Amino acid sequence: MRKEFARLMLEMGEKDDKLAILAGDIGVFGLRNFRKKYPKRFYNIGICEQSIISIASGMAIAGFIPVVHSIAPFITERCFEQIKNDFCYQGLGGNIVSVGSAFDYAGLGCTHHTYSDIAIIRCLPDSEIIYPSCPKEFEVLFKQTYNNGKLTYFRLPERKHTLTLAEGQIKFGKGILVKSGSDISVIVAGPQVDNARKASEILKNKNIDVEVIYIHTIKPIDEKLIIDSALKTKRILTIEEGSVFGGMGAEISRVTEHLKDIEQFRQGIDDRFITDYGSYDEICKKLGFDSVSIAAKIEEIVKK
Numbered sequence: 290m291r292k293e294f295a296r297l298m299l300e301m302g303e304k305d306d307k308l309a310i311l312a313g314d315i316g317v318f319g320l321r322n323f324r325k326k327y328p329k330r331f332y333n334i335g336i337c338e339q340s341i342i343s344i345a346s347g348m349a350i351a352g353f354i355p356v357v358h359s360i361a362p363f364i365t366e367r368c369f370e371q372i373k374n375d376f377c378y379q380g381l382g383g384n385i386v387s388v389g390s391a392f393d394y395a396g397l398g399c400t401h402h403t404y405s406d407i408a409i410i411r412c413l414p415d416s417e418i419i420y421p422s423c424p425k426e427f428e429v430l431f432k433q434t435y436n437n438g439k440l441t442y443f444r445l446p447e448r449k450h451t452l453t454l455a456e457g458q459i460k461f462g463k464g465i466l467v468k469s470g471s472d473i474s475v476i477v478a479g480p481q482v483d484n485a486r487k488a489s490e491i492l493k494n495k496n497i498d499v500e501v502i503y504i505h506t507i508k509p510i511d512e513k514l515i516i517d518s519a520l521k522t523k524r525i526l527t528i529e530e531g532s533v534f535g536g537m538g539a540e541i542s543r544v545t546e547h548l549k550d551i552e553q554f555r556q557g558i559d560d561r562f563i564t565d566y567g568s569y570d571e572i573c574k575k576l577g578f579d580s581v582s583i584a585a586k587i588e589e590i591v592k593k
Contacts, residue, residue, distance in 0.1 A: 290445045291388060293424035295319040297431060298356065302327050305436070309348055311341050313359030315388065320358075339368040346375035349383050354436050360394070361387035361444060362403035369409055372440065377413040382438040384431075386445060390420075390479070391530035392563055393447040395572045404558045408535025410442045411508050417441040418507040419461070422450045422480045426505055429459040446530070448480040448569065452503065464511035466518075470500030472591050474518040475583075477528040478504045478537050484573075485528055487580035488587060497591050507537050512544045519545050524590060525553040528583065533557040554590055556583065 299322050302308050309330040310323060317324070317333050324331040330353075334341045338359060345355035357364060364387050365372070376383055387406070394401035410416050417439050421427040427445065434441050458465060467482065468489055477485040482503045489499035500518055504510065519525055525545065527538035538555040545551055556577060565575060573579055577586065 290424060290427065290447065290449065291316060291319055293427055294358070294386060294445065295323070297428050299323050299326070301432070301435070302330065305354065306330075307352060307354045308356065308435070309353045310356045310358060311345050311348075313338055313341055313357075313364060315359045336363070338363050339371050342368045342371035343375050345383055346371075346379065346381055349376070349381040350379075355383045356435070357383065357385045359387065360389040360401065361406050362389070362401060365406040365410060365442070366403060372410070373413055376440040377415045380415055380438075382436065382440065384435055384441050384443065386443045388445050388447070390444045390446045391558070392572045393569060395567055395569050398566060399562045399564060402563060404532040405535065406442070406444065407507060407529075407531050407537065408539070411535065411540060413440070415439055416508065418444070419505060420444045420446075420478050420507055421505050422446055422448075422482070423452065423454070424449070425454060425456065426459050429456055430461055430505065433461045446480050450480045450482045450503075452482060459505070462506050462509045462511060464514045465503045465505070466514065467501040467503050468499065470498040470522065472498045472522060473524040473526060473587055474500045474502060474515075474522045475526050475528060475587065476502045476504060476515065476518075476537075476541060478507060479530050481528050481530060481578055484578060484580040484583050488584035491580060491584040492587060495588060497588060499587060504537060507540060510537075510540050510544060515541055515544050516548065519548055519551050523551055525551065526556060526587060526590060527553070528556045528578075530578065531557055533559055552590070554586075556586060
């Protein structure tokens with residue numbers, strides 16, 4: 290994903306002379322070709338995230354299209370006030386591209402985790418949230434949105450999903466029906482779509498028919514796809530590497546709250562810090578983000 294970010298910025302920098310990158314001392318080496326080719330449109334501000342956002346908003350006022358890049362918790366939670374006041378309140382367009390989503394930096398501890406980035410950006414007017422989990426998704430969605438006058442947050446994970454997607458399937462604001470089913474709707478964001486698919490295969494042998502929906506655009510979310518699926522299965526399980534308070538699950542609850550007799554369950558990070566150290570896969574297993582655990586949770590919901 291990082292390599293695709295660097296490649297795409299070089300491509301877009303050539304096509305649009307208003308695109309400028311502001312880095313927080315992260316990815317500077319990867320972006321070296323952009324810096325060399327467009328030195329007046331690349332700024333390494335250092336670990337001063339609040340200042341990066343404020344400078345980027347000034348560049349937006351001056352007519353540039355800023356792309357801000359740093360680690361997810363530092364460029365969202367640390368400078369939430371600047372995002373709110375300098376971009377969204379002013380109605381300015383710009384792009385925040387993060388790395389290290391959720392607990393990607395599992396070995397560095399919870400100071401480098403972020404569970405609430407989606408929740409806090411989601412609540413801001415004039416904001417958009419995109420969670421692309423493969424390079425092609427990021428390329429297509431960035432091109433579709435980078436200059437639309439909104440503050441757009443791109444949450445780039447380290448892990449990529451293995452879905453095979455045609456470019457025409459990837460549309461801003463539209464979810465993807467991965468597998469049709471009748472017993473429960475599993476709505477998943479991020480690379481966990483792979484484990485959701487594996488879980489659905491496990492449950493075939495138990496006569497549980499799982500519908501799997503993949504969401505890459507969390508705001509604005511694909512309301513029609515979600516409502517149609519909920520009305521069909523009457524059960525929803527959301528899966529996301531983020532807080533169960535205010536994240537994608539909360540957005541889906543907002544969409545479906547007027548529907549009758551719909552049960553909704555959430556698989557995410559509950560009211561806790563992840564204080565365990567280890568690899569990404571180890572943390573996933575401890576949190577129940579693996580195909581066997583997801584299958585067990587689905588089975589429990591359906592058979593309850």
